[in-house]
Amino acid sequence: MASAHLRPEGTATITTSVPARLDRLPWSRWHWMVVVGLGTVWILDGLEVTVVGNIASRLSEKGSGLAITSAQVTGVAAALYVAGACAGALFFGWLTDRYGRKRLFLVTLALYLGATALTGISFHAWWFFLFRFLTGCGIGGEYAAINSAIDELIPATYRGRVDLIINGSFWVGAVGGSLLSILMLNKALFPADLGWRLTFALGVVLGLVILLVRRNVPESPRWLFIHGRKAEAEELVASIEAEVAAQVGHDLEPVDREITIHQRKSIGFGKIAGTVFRRYPRRAVLGLSLFIGQAFLYNAITFGFGAILTTFYRVPSGSTGYYFVVIAIGNFLGPLLLGHLFDTVGRRPMISGTYVLSGLLLFATAWLFGRGSLTAVTLTACWCVVLFFASAGASSAYLTVSEIFPMETRAMAIAFFYAVGTAAGGITGPLLFSQLTTTGVASDTVLAFQIGAALMTAAGVVSAFLAVPAERRSLEDIATPLTATSGLATRSAAG
Known part of the structure; x- marks a missing residue:
């Protein structure tokens, strides 16, 4: 439960067990x-990117x-999509920390649905670009908005595996996008001016x-009690506890850990930036390393994917999608099968291990490719x-930046590191790798692989020293x- 008293300037200081109650569910x-x-x-x-x-x-x-x-x-x-993703992450990330998780995850999904529907009726290039x-x-x-809400609602015991599998589900959409494109672009089924429009329409249907x-997903109680809405937070957690207890068929264990905070309606951007880079510089370096490393590894492979297959192995351009489905499945299986180890073996060994291993394996692939040993x-x-x-590692990058910074900065931290990684992968990566994977010279493609592998391996080494043991x-x-006036403490110690 929470207790509160008013400070002279009119803000409340409260003591609450809401975080401990959510984590023990x-x-x-x-x-x-x-x-x-x-x-x-x-x-x-x-689905969007692949289609x-x-x-x-x-x-x-x-x-x-x-x-x-x-x-x-x-x-x-593609560049405008990347630029929009970076801008949207930063703008809506700021709003998410200020106005709440639920309000923004409804707004951002509505924006996606509207923009996708309007893309499907494009009549001119400028409309499509916009x-x-x-x-x-x-x-x-x-x-x-989503990573913030998920981390604050999922119990600590399961947070790692859930985050990894959710982020890895991108590749389920990629598989669906590849197969959907094959179907919708079949002129025997749909006219040339209709099939591609229907692919966007199906994305809208799934989004709806x-x-x-999503309308049934509540606001984060953690966000509520920090932003002056303690009564709502208490009432919400009590209703969640009652629902969960009814579902599992037994009473929940009591908790004795509490935290005392000074409620604030909002926190300035300067305070947020100062916290991330001055209070936690090692964690900031970790976040940047993880996002940039995975962005370059993925671009080294996926940017020239089709060109490599058609140029070096004479795979028909219409058949490259089948190969993409195979690697997309591998991408999803990584987080799905390895995710629980991030909660049991631990964050540091698993993050550094997946990064370094995927980097070394790409070095080996580059060597075999350069020797002409591969089909x-x-x-x-x-x-x-x-x-x-690599997919398990890349998914853990999102997990890492969403849990290693204070609650009030969480959405902006995710947004910043996502924007940096996306810009590096979506702007610098293509500019670099387009010059290497499309020349038809094996040594150039080997160099592309080696650059991605080196940055991924380096990020793994950084995480071996800087990763935070956040599991459970x-x-x-x-x-x-x-x-907060202090961290979580037992009720007796808190007084």
């Missing part, structure tokens, strides 16, 4: 509702209903289903193994809230 159907309502948006992101890449050639064809070139789709539109940018804004905002579930099938198999570990610990133990 057993897994239940209520948590599955949170996962489905919030986490499935990553499937939409994977647009796959329909580029169709859009440029005569009779598509849109006067645009393939280069504009994969170049200008709504690709706005779709990116919605997706970028989702990353900040998610929205219906299209065996190269894809190598990529699949590399990305099995309350968020308030990992980083004390800025508004």
